[in-house]
Amino acid sequence: MVDLKNVFKSYNKKKVIDDVSLEIEKGTITSFIGPNGAGKSTLISMISRLIAKDNGAITIDGEDILHTKNNELAKKISILKQSNAINLKLTIRELVSFGRFPYSQGKLTKEDEAKIDEAIDYMELREMQDKYLDELSGGQRQRAHIAMVIAQDTEYILLDEPLNNLDMRHSVQIMKTLRKLVNEMGKTILLVIHDINFASCYSDHIVALKDGKIVKQGRTCDVIDKCVLKEIYDMDIDIKEIDDRRICVYF
Amino acid sequence: MGYKKKTIILAVIAFLLALLYIFYDLSGNIEYILPRRFIKVFAIILTGGAIAFATVVFMTITNNRILTPSVLGLDSLYMLIQTFIVFIFGANSLVMMNSEINYLISIGIMVLFSLLLYRFLFQGEKNNIYFLLLIGMILGTFFGSFTDFMQVLIDPNEFMIAQDQMFASINNVNTDLVYVSVIILALVMLYFMRFYKYLDVIALGKDEAINLGVPYEYVVKRLLIIVAILISVSTALIGPITFLGLLVVNLAYEFMKTYRHFYIILSSVFISLIALLGGQFIVEKVFTFNTTISVIINFIGGVYFIYLLLKENKKW
Numbered sequence: 191m192v193d194l195k196n197v198f199k200s201y202n203k204k205k206v207i208d209d210v211s212l213e214i215e216k217g218t219i220t221s222f223i224g225p226n227g228a229g230k231s232t233l234i235s236m237i238s239r240l241i242a243k244d245n246g247a248i249t250i251d252g253e254d255i256l257h258t259k260n261n262e263l264a265k266k267i268s269i270l271k272q273s274n275a276i277n278l279k280l281t282i283r284e285l286v287s288f289g290r291f292p293y294s295q296g297k298l299t300k301e302d303e304a305k306i307d308e309a310i311d312y313m314e315l316r317e318m319q320d321k322y323l324d325e326l327s328g329g330q331r332q333r334a335h336i337a338m339v340i341a342q343d344t345e346y347i348l349l350d351e352p353l354n355n356l357d358m359r360h361s362v363q364i365m366k367t368l369r370k371l372v373n374e375m376g377k378t379i380l381l382v383i384h385d386i387n388f389a390s391c392y393s394d395h396i397v398a399l400k401d402g403k404i405v406k407q408g409r410t411c412d413v414i415d416k417c418v419l420k421e422i423y424d425m426d427i428d429i430k431e432i433d434d435r436r437i438c439v440y441f
Numbered sequence: 442m443g444y445k446k447k448t449i450i451l452a453v454i455a456f457l458l459a460l461l462y463i464f465y466d467l468s469g470n471i472e473y474i475l476p477r478r479f480i481k482v483f484a485i486i487l488t489g490g491a492i493a494f495a496t497v498v499f500m501t502i503t504n505n506r507i508l509t510p511s512v513l514g515l516d517s518l519y520m521l522i523q524t525f526i527v528f529i530f531g532a533n534s535l536v537m538m539n540s541e542i543n544y545l546i547s548i549g550i551m552v553l554f555s556l557l558l559y560r561f562l563f564q565g566e567k568n569n570i571y572f573l574l575l576i577g578m579i580l581g582t583f584f585g586s587f588t589d590f591m592q593v594l595i596d597p598n599e600f601m602i603a604q605d606q607m608f609a610s611i612n613n614v615n616t617d618l619v620y621v622s623v624i625i626l627a628l629v630m631l632y633f634m635r636f637y638k639y640l641d642v643i644a645l646g647k648d649e650a651i652n653l654g655v656p657y658e659y660v661v662k663r664l665l666i667i668v669a670i671l672i673s674v675s676t677a678l679i680g681p682i683t684f685l686g687l688l689v690v691n692l693a694y695e696f697m698k699t700y701r702h703f704y705i706i707l708s709s710v711f712i713s714l715i716a717l718l719g720g721q722f723i724v725e726k727v728f729t730f731n732t733t734i735s736v737i738i739n740f741i742g743g744v745y746f747i748y749l750l751l752k753e754n755k756k757w
Contacts, residue, residue, distance in 0.1 A: 240648050264654025267470040271648050278644055288642065292654040296638040342653070 191217055191348065192380070193239060193417045197246035199232055199402075206232050208402040213397070216345075219372055219379045221389035223413075224399035224422055230382040231272070231350050233399070234242075237380070238269035238348050250346065264292035269348040272382075275324065282320040282334045284311055289341030309341035313367070329360035336364065341373070347371070349381040355387060361385075365392045389434050390414045400424050409435065444704045447697060451711035458718040459486070464528045465726070477669030484614040485717050487622050488675040489685075493713035495671035497693075497706050502661050506694070507749055508573060509686040514581030514679035515672045518554055522547045522585040528591045531599060540617045548625070548673040555669035561661055611679045611721055611734050622674050630668050636660050636667075640702040682735050684742020689713040692747065 192214040199207040207229045214220050215315045222230040235241040239250055248255050249265060258266075268289075276285075286309055297308075310319050313333045325333055332352065339347055344427050349368075354360040357390040369392055371377045383389045389396055389410070396413040398405045399422075406418045414436045428439040463478045496509045510516070526543065561576065577677045592600060639660050651657050693709040720734040 199591055238652065240523070240651055249479065260656045261654040264652065269648070276645055276649070279694075288649070288653060291642055296641065298716055340629070427689050 191251060192378070193247075193249045193252075194248045195237065195249075196238070197248060198244045199229075199236060199241070199281075200244060201320050203423065206402050207236070210396065210399075210402070210404055211244075211319060212404065212407065214378065215280070216378050216382060217372060218394040219381070219392060219398060220395040220401060221370060221393040222380070222382045222397050223384075223386055223389050223417070224405075227401075228399040229398055229402040232380055233351055234348050234380060235271075238267055239263065240269065261292055264342070264344075265348040267348065268342045268344040270339050270350065271337050272351040272354050278323075280323050281320050282323065282326075283310065283313055285323060285334055286315075286319075286337045286341050289338040289343075292342065303324050305343060309337045312340055313337040314373075326356045327398070329357070329363075331355060332360070332364065336344055345378060347377055347378065348378045351382050351384065353385065355384065361388065368392065385439075386419070386438050388439065393404075414438065443751065444697060444701070445743070448704055448707050448711070451708050451715065455714040458715060459720065462718050462722050480616050480619060481614050484616065484619050484622075484678050485611065485721065487619065488678045489717045490710045491626065491675040492682070493689050493693075493709035494684045495668045495675070495707055496690045497709050498635040498640070499663050499668050499686075500690060501640055502664050503573070503704070504644070504646055506691060507687070507746070508577065509684075509690075510668055510672045511681065511683045511686055512574070512581070512746075513558070513577035514584050514678045515551070515555070515586070515669065516583045518582035519547060519551060519656060519673055519676040519683065521588045522550050524591045524595075527599065528595055540615075541621050544618055544621060544677055545671075545730045547677070548670055551669040551673045551699065554668050555665045556662070559665050560603070582599055582650035611682075611717070612730070615678050618677050622678060625670065625674055629667055632663075633667055636664055637702070641700065644700060644702070645646060680735070682738055683741050684746060685713060685716065687749075688738065688742045688745055689716060691745070708754070713715045 192212075194210055197207055197210045198205070210233060222234065224230055226240040232241060235300075236243045237250075237255075250258070252265075255263060256265075277285075286306050287298060287302075290298060290305060290308065296300045301407065301415075310316055313336055315330075315337055318326075318330065319369050323334065323381060326334065336352070337347075347368075352364055356364065365388055368379050368381070372379055381393075395408065395412055396410050397407040398413055398418060406413050412418075413431060416427065416429055419425070419429075420440065423440075425440060430437050430439060450648070459482050463482055466541040467474065492511075496511075498506065499510050500506055523543075526546070561573075631750070639650070639655050642655050643657070643660070645653075647657060690705075690709045692712050694704050696712070697704050697708050698712050699705065716738065718732065720737055724730065724732060724734050
């Protein structure tokens with residue numbers, strides 16, 4: 191369980207995260223939605239210790255992330271940021287191998303190789319595993335990064351806008367994979383997402399943020415609601431139910 | 442061609458050049474010439490190795506291919522410290538006369554400076570390469586001008602005494618310091634081995650490194666100290682060669698086409714030795730000392746540097 195208590199963060203006296211408390215259950219997909227500058231990415235970066243918080247406590251399975259060893263934490267939680275511009279000459283397989291670093295410290299064992307193979311197969315990258323990252327399309331590169339996260343084999347996976355710059359087909363493909371990871375492997379996934387329809391169709395819980403504060407959190411059907419969305423986005427959004435899915439019409 | 446094969450080829454070329462340099466045209470008083478040439482080659486190996494190694498590490502922790510410790514003005518700082526010591530204590534003081542003490546003091550100050558630099562480099566949330574480059578250029582020029590300024594003020598006689606010891610060049614290797622340098626380099630290497638495994642991961646960038654469990658700040662701070670010591674050693678032995686590191690490390694990346702630091706470090710060191718030994722041989726035998734190797738390397742390096750800036754500019 192990820193547990194945040196009264197977390198604060200400000201940049202140059204501007205409050206970015208303002209007294210956020212939150213509990214995230216295991217084995218679920220939780221989406222963070224909200225307008226630009228709401229603090230979604232900052233929050234997810236703080237949970238994964240990329241950014242230090244100013245105040246409050248963040249614990250994962252009861253252990254404070256500040257008092258957990260870096261290497262142990264890396265076996266428990268992984269993050270994929272939106273701008274993963276790596277300017278190294280790396281093949282897909284080499285990138286995925288990096289996911290094993292917390293376990294192998296650079297010296298891959300047989301078990302590591304097996305996990306790498308598994309992750310590559312899971313993302314269907316087998317045929318192109320020896321291609322260099324700079325030869326790939328945006329969707330393929332994103333899949334390679336997700337494969338690395340799978341190889342890291344952490345219980346918690348954090349993704350910062352994983353659908354950025356992807357077309358519909360790849361977006362759906364990635365969301366289905368995430369759903370599979372939760373259902374089949376019992377992972378817990380937290381993601382920042384802009385498209386509220388993707389959030390609505392694939393997540394169990396939604397946390398809606400605005401100006402660094404939580405406006406509403408709860409089950410998807412509670413948050414995808416006309417009044418709530420009006421409060422977050424200042425827009426009148428029509429919600430239609432199609433095949434038990436709530437689809438927001440905001441055009 | 443495999444990585445191993447490429448590395449071995451470079452090693453062999455470097456070794457042959459060293460032999461050529463030592464034994465070429467060996468006539469006259471062999472007992473005098475041979476040890477002198479030998480120690481010079483030894484100093485070149487230490488320096489070339491230290492510069493290449495420091496640059497690889499520095500480029501990895503700053504995550505770019507343009508910035509080198511020299512471009513950031515670390516070796517001009519070394520010169521400034523030297524001049525400052527003469528300026529304050531005088532050329533006849535203990536600090537100046539005993540080159541080992543002088544050496545250790547200088548290294549100490551360099552390490553302090555690199556920790557200061559650390560704050561500059563890594564404290565901000567964003568890591569803007571062009572801003573850093575600007576700071577480095579300004580600092581380098583500032584250190585250089587300040588050095589000149591103090592040298593003008595120093596008593597000319599004192600300056601003459603100090604100059605010989607302070608300002609080494611590849612034609613005038615500071616042989617007193619070779620043995621101390623070997624010890625320092627060996628200790629630094631030993632210390633470095635603890636952090637070696639992190640380099641490949643750090644090259645992925647700060648976020649990825651933290652994600653993969655690298656104690657980032659702890660490691661990067663210590664790597665930066667190692668870089669500062671290596672640059673001090675190389676500058677003390679044969680003086681500053683600004684663009685050597687930039688040139689050899691980029692060539693190594695182009696030639697090896699890998700991200701693995703094991704091969705990149707080795708090949709950079711060998712390319713650096715090839716450049717220095719080959720260059721020095723040409724300077725002595727072809728140009729008969731009409732030019733210096735720093736001029737040649739800074740010329741080639743400068744052109745390459747501009748090329749890199751233009752290329753990177755398109756990418757970012």
